Amino acid sequence: MSNSPDTDKKPGAARRIARSSLYLIPGYPLVKAAASMKETVATGLQTITDQNRELAAQRKNPRSRTFNEAMSRRSSDALPLAAIERGCTRKKQFFLAVVFISASFLFGSVVGHNYFGTLIGFLFTVLCLMFVLKFEHQMWQIESGRAAPDEPLGGYRQFFARPGAFRRLFDPRLFR
DSSP, X not given: OOOOTTTOOOOOHHHHHHHHHGGGSTTHHXXXXXXXXXXXXXXXXXXXXXXXXXXXXXXXXXXXXBHHHHHHTSOTTSOOHHHHHHHHHHHHHHHHHHHHHHHHHHHHHHHTTOHHHHHHHHHHHHHHHHHHHHHHHHHHHXXXXXXXXXXXXXXXXXXXHSTTHHHHHTOOOTTO
């Protein structure tokens, strides 16, 4: 591979010295840093804009499954829906009990001015509430899928859009 004089353009010594001497001018390094930051931010914003545009294009044609499609894709040795619902109910009940205990710990830590305990109690309560939400959402998808098998299965946004979603979330389903 030969290097031609056109591809190896190095600035001369005088030019490098002149360029370096600019940094001796008060404020010039700040101006160059601001220009560099502006360029970096501009390219970063362009990247974010491109990614948002691509995501918006993907959202226009979502491929969401209906209940019938989901049922047809299940393997033959999969658990029956009744067993899945029972499992989700038991797990939800367990995590609701853990939420109650961790919320009690959180309350005690707040009253006792134990800030580390408050943080741990809050984080554990939120984690367990996320599991409660997961299992209730699965049960809601099964129930709504049975009611309307040709409709797309709803996500969390549709779950919370329904009236009584929070009441349903904290219902332990003891007598069902």
